[in-house]
Amino acid sequence: MSKSIDKESVEDLMMSAREAAESAYCPYSKYPVGAALLGVDGEVYTGCNVENVSYGLSMCAERTAVFNAVGNGCRRFIAMALAGGKDKAATPCGACRQVLSEFCDATMPVFYADLAEGEIQEATMGELLPLAFKKK
Numbered sequence: 001m002s003k004s005i006d007k008e009s010v011e012d013l014m015m016s017a018r019e020a021a022e023s024a025y026c027p028y029s030k031y032p033v034g035a036a037l038l039g040v041d042g043e044v045y046t047g048c049n050v051e052n053v054s055y056g057l058s059m060c061a062e063r064t065a066v067f068n069a070v071g072n073g074c075r076r077f078i079a080m081a082l083a084g085g086k087d088k089a090a091t092p093c094g095a096c097r098q099v100l101s102e103f104c105d106a107t108m109p110v111f112y113a114d115l116a117e118g119e120i121q122e123a124t125m126g127e128l129l130p131l132a133f134k135k136k
């Protein structure tokens, strides 16, 4: 069961995601993305997309955030905020959904919005990745 998150904390988490997008290294796509995961330890773990001239080696913001959190000892999360896009808000790609599903309950909310002042939308992990691959 996921812990819940209040509206003000959602806005703070989205601010962290939008700030993280400012660190994005995306000279090829010119599409910055930032992610912020709120851990059950109360810490916020951020990530941005990091591209490479060998394009397939590029890494998304969400996976950077997950690896940052896990590398710092946090494996369970209350919510994630994702900021990307100018007019249309980015949503997590399929690969990131699978990686997130390793550590996040199906009920965990994912908040997503554009990089500016756009409205914050919400979906659960279960809605984003129904029938996620799990061994048990």
Ligand code: THU
Residues within 6 Å of the ligand: 026, 029, 031, 032, 033, 048, 049, 050, 051, 058, 059, 060, 061, 062, 090, 091, 092, 093, 096
């Ligand atoms: N990107 C992310 O960081 N997260 C997503 O969920 C979608 C795509 C990045 C990858 C690439 O650096 C850029 O956005 C354009 O696809």
